[in-house]
Amino acid sequence: MKTYSELEYLRLSKWQKFWYKFARFFCVVIPNGIKNGVFAIGRFFKKLGLGIAHECKDIVTTFIYGDWKTKVSYLVMGFGCIARGQILRGILFFLFEGIFIAYMILYGGYWLGMLPSLGKLGPAEEYDEVLDTFVVKYHDNSFRILLYGVLTIFFIIAFIYTWRVNIKQNKIAEGIIKSGKKLKSGKDDLRSLVDDNFHKTLLALPLTGIIVFTVLPIIFMILVAFTNYDGTHNGYTNNLFHWVGMDNFNTILSWDVGTGGSVQSYAATFGEILLWTLIWAFFATFTNYFLGMFVAMMINKKGIRFKKGFRTILVLTIAIPQFISLLYVSKMFSLNGIVNGILKDLGWIKDAIDFWGSTANNGLLARVMVIVLNIWIGIPYLMLIATGILMNIPQDLYESSKIDGAGAWKQYTKITLPYMLFITGPYLLTSFTSNMNNFNVIYLLTGGAPTNAAASAASGSVGYTDLLITWLFKITTGAESQYNLASVIGILVFIAVAVISLVVYGVLPSVKNEEDFQ
Amino acid sequence: MNKAVTKEEKAMRRHMGLRATRAISNTVIHILLIVISIVWLIPFIFITLQSFRIENAMPVGYVIPHQWGIDNYINLFKSDFPKWYLNTFIVAVVTALIQTIIVLCMSYTLSRFRFKMRKPLMRFMLILGMFPGMLTMIILYRVLADIGLTQANAVPGLILVYVASSGMGYYVSKGFFDTIPKSLDEAARVDGASRAQVLTRIILPLSKPIVIYTILTAFMAPWGDFVFARYVSFGTSSGMNVAVGMYNWLNNDMITTRYTMFCAGGVIVAIPVAILFMCLQKYYVEGVTGGAVKG
Numbered sequence: 001m002k003t004y005s006e007l008e009y010l011r012l013s014k015w016q017k018f019w020y021k022f023a024r025f026f027c028v029v030i031p032n033g034i035k036n037g038v039f040a041i042g043r044f045f046k047k048l049g050l051g052i053a054h055e056c057k058d059i060v061t062t063f064i065y066g067d068w069k070t071k072v073s074y075l076v077m078g079f080g081c082i083a084r085g086q087i088l089r090g091i092l093f094f095l096f097e098g099i100f101i102a103y104m105i106l107y108g109g110y111w112l113g114m115l116p117s118l119g120k121l122g123p124a125e126e127y128d129e130v131l132d133t134f135v136v137k138y139h140d141n142s143f144r145i146l147l148y149g150v151l152t153i154f155f156i157i158a159f160i161y162t163w164r165v166n167i168k169q170n171k172i173a174e175g176i177i178k179s180g181k182k183l184k185s186g187k188d189d190l191r192s193l194v195d196d197n198f199h200k201t202l203l204a205l206p207l208t209g210i211i212v213f214t215v216l217p218i219i220f221m222i223l224v225a226f227t228n229y230d231g232t233h234n235g236y237t238n239n240l241f242h243w244v245g246m247d248n249f250n251t252i253l254s255w256d257v258g259t260g261g262s263v264q265s266y267a268a269t270f271g272e273i274l275l276w277t278l279i280w281a282f283f284a285t286f287t288n289y290f291l292g293m294f295v296a297m298m299i300n301k302k303g304i305r306f307k308k309g310f311r312t313i314l315v316l317t318i319a320i321p322q323f324i325s326l327l328y329v330s331k332m333f334s335l336n337g338i339v340n341g342i343l344k345d346l347g348w349i350k351d352a353i354d355f356w357g358s359t360a361n362n363g364l365l366a367r368v369m370v371i372v373l374n375i376w377i378g379i380p381y382l383m384l385i386a387t388g389i390l391m392n393i394p395q396d397l398y399e400s401s402k403i404d405g406a407g408a409w410k411q412y413t414k415i416t417l418p419y420m421l422f423i424t425g426p427y428l429l430t431s432f433t434s435n436m437n438n439f440n441v442i443y444l445l446t447g448g449a450p451t452n453a454a455a456s457a458a459s460g461s462v463g464y465t466d467l468l469i470t471w472l473f474k475i476t477t478g479a480e481s482q483y484n485l486a487s488v489i490g491i492l493v494f495i496a497v498a499v500i501s502l503v504v505y506g507v508l509p510s511v512k513n514e515e516d517f518q
Numbered sequence: 519m520n521k522a523v524t525k526e527e528k529a530m531r532r533h534m535g536l537r538a539t540r541a542i543s544n545t546v547i548h549i550l551l552i553v554i555s556i557v558w559l560i561p562f563i564f565i566t567l568q569s570f571r572i573e574n575a576m577p578v579g580y581v582i583p584h585q586w587g588i589d590n591y592i593n594l595f596k597s598d599f600p601k602w603y604l605n606t607f608i609v610a611v612v613t614a615l616i617q618t619i620i621v622l623c624m625s626y627t628l629s630r631f632r633f634k635m636r637k638p639l640m641r642f643m644l645i646l647g648m649f650p651g652m653l654t655m656i657i658l659y660r661v662l663a664d665i666g667l668t669q670a671n672a673v674p675g676l677i678l679v680y681v682a683s684s685g686m687g688y689y690v691s692k693g694f695f696d697t698i699p700k701s702l703d704e705a706a707r708v709d710g711a712s713r714a715q716v717l718t719r720i721i722l723p724l725s726k727p728i729v730i731y732t733i734l735t736a737f738m739a740p741w742g743d744f745v746f747a748r749y750v751s752f753g754t755s756s757g758m759n760v761a762v763g764m765y766n767w768l769n770n771d772m773i774t775t776r777y778t779m780f781c782a783g784g785v786i787v788a789i790p791v792a793i794l795f796m797c798l799q800k801y802y803v804e805g806v807t808g809g810a811v812k813g
Contacts, residue, residue, distance in 0.1 A: 202626065205620060328561055
């Protein structure tokens with residue numbers, strides 16, 4: 001695409017400028033964003049590879065040039081430390097090695113050995129001597145094999161890392177002794193935990209929690225996407241589950257409509273829900289953003305009274321737990337709810353409006369309703385945020401623009417809006433992605449209703465207001481419990497969110513030119 | 519002279535015109551804001567009114583009860599509701615305490631220390647945050663079931679899960695710590711304070727607003743959590759929190775008898791939380807605006 005110089009750009013008419021920017025965004029900015037992302041991933045792996053190669057080289061050279069204490073430490077971790085008088089470190093290293101070896105012999109070997117097959121022996125009827133009859137006996141548990149297998153791999157990585165640290169310690173200690181200085185004692189080590197190495201102390205607990213309760217489950221669920229783990233293969237009581245390669249991805253992304261009498265393919269259903277998810281995220285983010293800003297500007301306007309009162313009333317929606325307010329509002333709009341009752345009493349309608357059940361125009365009414373009700377939920381947050389930012393806009397900008405003859409609208413488009421967008425750019429991005437995963441609002445308001453008959457025939461119950469995230473939830477809780485497909489959807493959601501974030505983050509002005517407004 | 523008068527008059531008129539338009543626009547805005555306030559308050563007024571309705575328990579098409587009474591509240595306390603309330607309260611208090619400590623550790627470290635893994639760690643957590651949390655619930659549920667922390671024992675299980683991953687939500691308080699000048703730390707270090715002493719003696723006393731903000735948000739979250747709590751309690755009433763228990767009341771088979779009780783329960787849950795929130799509103803607003811500005 002042709003790139004204009006700055007002068008040429010300024011000479012274009014308003015429409016040309018707009019089209020120029022528009023075309024540029026799709027032809028240059030987005031490909032660049034993707035390109036940069038791919039390069040960043042490439043660089044990461046290159047760095048990782050070089051780092052590992054360097055470490056390996058260092059391990060070998062340390063062994064060749066090290067003294068006998070160091071050499072023994074390659075087998076007996078912590079030996080060098082103890083021999084050189086760093087008892088505390090040495091004992092810790094040694095204990096860790098002991099625990100690791102014991103774990104691997106007692107349990108780890110079994111889990112690791114089973115990991116490639118995810119269990120060999122499923123539940124079977126066997127003869128029981130005590131009861132003198134055939135009873136079902138359970139054997140391998142695929143779920144546990146996968147979980148503890150992953151855990152064992154984590155443990156092995158941790159062991160390799162510790163082993164490497166142990167060797168490095170020896171090398172450093174040798175160096176210190178050669179230069180004639182004193183080694184750190186156990187007391188020094190303990191003291192450094194509240195001083196120089198205080199960050200390690202502080203991070204120990206939070207990071208352990210994140211690794212065990214976030215990283216491990218995520219890796220597990222990614223792996224599940226490559227198995228046939230579902231209600232009929234639950235891994236223990238009915239059938240074991242096994243690795244199936246890319247089958248689940250093929251299922252979700254296939255346009256095949258024939259099998260099982262389904263009328264709509266998974267790919268079409270997925271595409272439909274993804275489209276609605278994006279539409280929802282767009283409207284949910286921007287209606288809230290602009291209306292919230294508008295309300296904030298009204299409240300902050302000079303000469304408005306009860307500023308605090310208005311603000312407090314709005315903030316009440318944040319203070320009250322969402323499950324109360326959303327569930328109640330959802331029932332207000334139900335067939336026999338208050339809204340229909342009042343409208344009937346007023347004589348405006350004869351028959352109750354089916355806000356949540358009407359499937360006309362792909363459930364348009366319900367879709368509009370969730371967006372409108374989401375405004376009710378979202379405006380207070382935006383009002384608070386916008387108030388804080390609006391107060392920071394230098395007032396002299398407004399005064400000087402007034403002298404130059406700018407009206408209220410011009411002031412808004414030329415000062416307020418650019419300033420707001422500049423400051424809240426990253427916030428807009430995160431709120432867009434979190435709206436894509438906004439489970440609460442959709443699930444509590446509609447539960448996904450109205451039912452999308454065509455899509456439901458393909459996969460459980462799908463509604464017109466279902467987002468990918470609520471669909472994922474439904475898939476895992478239904479009778480079929482298709483955890484494997486849910487994992488695939490989860491991975492695809494992750495990819496969508498990551499790509500959007502990567503591209504938008506690259507073009508955000510507040511990231512590119514941080515100094516503009518400062 | 520004549521001319522001068524007209525000029526003055528014109529200016530005067532324009533001035534009056536401006537004032538008039540401003541007065542009109544302010545009136546319009548006042549009216550708009552009042553309408554908005556009413557719209558925002560309506561659900562809360564309705565729910566309160568309906569909680570006092572005793573002639574029947576179904577959802578109905580009118581607002582003002584025909585017969586008033588507190589039967590719904592009495593029934594509420596005869597049901598499992600007090601148990602759910604207690605469960606939620608325990609979870610909320612314990613989570614608020616531990617989560618605050620974890621978040622502060624995390625955010626303070628990432629704000630103040632410059633270590634080799636800092637940037638990669640932050641980037642890693644950013645990527646982790648992009649995975650839909652819904653996915654991990656299935657496995658967390660199975661793990662909790664394995665160690666016996668589900669159903670009747672759901673409370674410790676819920677606390678464990680809420681607290682464990684809370685380190686990921688460090689952004690707002692890191693933004694706050696970033697605004698405390700580093701020269702304070704350095705001065706204390708020169709005077710011989712250790713890193714730990716810098717945190718406890720210098721930084722923490724300055725961090726009251728962010729500590730309160732973190733406690734408040736951590737305390738509020740369990741009251742609204744619905745999905746995971748439902749997984750963990752799994753149909754066992756004694757392990758439910760208010761959200762799960764009361765959600766069941768609005769099922770199709772229960773709504774005709776429990777709807778007004780839901781309203782009463784909603785009022786009972788909302789009042790203390792809302793009062794607490796309103797009292798600490800200032801800190802919440804600071805946290806929210808600060809968080810958005812820093813991204």
